[in-house]
Amino acid sequence: MSAQSLGLCLLMYFGVLYGISKWVGKSNSNATFFAANKKAPWYLVAFGMIGASLSGLTFVSVPGWVASTQLGYVQMVLGYALGYVFIGTILLPLYYKWNVISIYSYLRHRFGIRTYKTGASFFILSRLTGTSFRMFLVLKVLHWIALDDLLIPFWASAAVTIIGIWLYTQKTGIKTIIYTDTVQTIFMLLALFVGVFVLVEALQLDVASLGTWWQAQPTTQMFFWEDWNSGQHVIKQFFAGALISFAMTGLDQEMMQKNLSCRSLRDAQKNMFWFTIALVVVTLLFLVLGVLLTAYAQAHGITASGDNLFPMVATQSGLGKLFAYTFVFGLIAAAFSSADSSMTSLATSASIDLWEIHDDESGVKQRKLMHRIMAAALWCCMVVFNYVIRNESVIAQLLLFAGYTYGPLLGLFLLGIFSKRSLRDAYVPIICIATPAITYGIATLSKTHFDYDFGFFVLALNGALSALFLWISGIGLPMYQGASPSKSTSKSS
Numbered sequence: 001m002s003a004q005s006l007g008l009c010l011l012m013y014f015g016v017l018y019g020i021s022k023w024v025g026k027s028n029s030n031a032t033f034f035a036a037n038k039k040a041p042w043y044l045v046a047f048g049m050i051g052a053s054l055s056g057l058t059f060v061s062v063p064g065w066v067a068s069t070q071l072g073y074v075q076m077v078l079g080y081a082l083g084y085v086f087i088g089t090i091l092l093p094l095y096y097k098w099n100v101i102s103i104y105s106y107l108r109h110r111f112g113i114r115t116y117k118t119g120a121s122f123f124i125l126s127r128l129t130g131t132s133f134r135m136f137l138v139l140k141v142l143h144w145i146a147l148d149d150l151l152i153p154f155w156a157s158a159a160v161t162i163i164g165i166w167l168y169t170q171k172t173g174i175k176t177i178i179y180t181d182t183v184q185t186i187f188m189l190l191a192l193f194v195g196v197f198v199l200v201e202a203l204q205l206d207v208a209s210l211g212t213w214w215q216a217q218p219t220t221q222m223f224f225w226e227d228w229n230s231g232q233h234v235i236k237q238f239f240a241g242a243l244i245s246f247a248m249t250g251l252d253q254e255m256m257q258k259n260l261s262c263r264s265l266r267d268a269q270k271n272m273f274w275f276t277i278a279l280v281v282v283t284l285l286f287l288v289l290g291v292l293l294t295a296y297a298q299a300h301g302i303t304a305s306g307d308n309l310f311p312m313v314a315t316q317s318g319l320g321k322l323f324a325y326t327f328v329f330g331l332i333a334a335a336f337s338s339a340d341s342s343m344t345s346l347a348t349s350a351s352i353d354l355w356e357i358h359d360d361e362s363g364v365k366q367r368k369l370m371h372r373i374m375a376a377a378l379w380c381c382m383v384v385f386n387y388v389i390r391n392e393s394v395i396a397q398l399l400l401f402a403g404y405t406y407g408p409l410l411g412l413f414l415l416g417i418f419s420k421r422s423l424r425d426a427y428v429p430i431i432c433i434a435t436p437a438i439t440y441g442i443a444t445l446s447k448t449h450f451d452y453d454f455g456f457f458v459l460a461l462n463g464a465l466s467a468l469f470l471w472i473s474g475i476g477l478p479m480y481q482g483a484s485p486s487k488s489t490s491k492s493s
Contacts, residue, residue, distance in 0.1 A: 026171065
């Protein structure tokens, strides 16, 4: 693909998204930006959330993992489904009961102002670094495909990307994103289906031979029971997946903000139910794509692996322009569907939780300013990743960063929902900062001295330690007696 073709694709893509933002409406209110006036159709939210969940990192990484981990990711995906069930039955009723815009407002009602600020700060830190890192990886792929040929510096392409996203989200926020996510999910699914179809044709497979061929592949094992010490053991992967989806979706403002824009709790629960089924099916198809990509690469002497496998086969192996262009559009969609939601949720949480903006015309100006600040912060983080971080081991740790930052949030919400324990509000920030460091130390020592790898299950350890230390901090305090949601929500809104 030429640099000119890629540039044209990007212009067309931004043009479509900006046109959607103009079509959605001209309302400039905070109610529209934060919650789409509570009128979002649940089926659009459910479909669009598929694209938001499949970030640019997932889009290129999941197929690339197959060569090294086979289909072991299925174990975690099934755990995701269990976590989504808990979100629909436990968290969504809680959020709708308290009528929150930012989900961290619940921590204020339940524990106190410092706990509330701490929870929101952990989300902002995690989402800011995670989103900017995913955008950084996608832009690196685009530079590898064509942008380097134009001698475009990384900081400039990052700036154009962030400005483009800011332009179509600045007015109607989450209302626009519900519709743009729908379009972006279509692009991602189109890239997936075209990829599977083209590779099946290239490998000369048909319905009669497909089953035999599949069984002969060395990359199709799904469940791993053999080594308990391995981070890929089925039990650890399954429950880690449940915790990850519960924490990183149910306790994440970006994902829950879309659910809270539905007309009612029932609509939000229908959205979560159908989203769960669709996401499991789509992820399984991405793993099938990974098996096909690996087999094609081995058959044709392609040495690319990991995150480079999908881009190389799609754009450099001569499988046709349709495969190449749908891949590029799918990659851009995967990146932007995560980034635009993150920018909006970051502006929402920072405006409501940290700044506590006013509910008047000045509040609109404050929200706009915070939206610009969050856009600038994302750009700065992307530039830092590109020009400062070179060590691959550091990059690998960044991918686990969210597991450590969501642990304290998991502990706080679990204590709030399932116990009547009060906390010493002043101690919460100290505990939430110290616990991830302790968790990292335990996980490192365990792997070094006992050859036991927690893997993604480190989130469970982090959440358990956070809940334990927070519970201890509340010893001697009177038990929580509950409060009126109407009184509490009047404070937060």
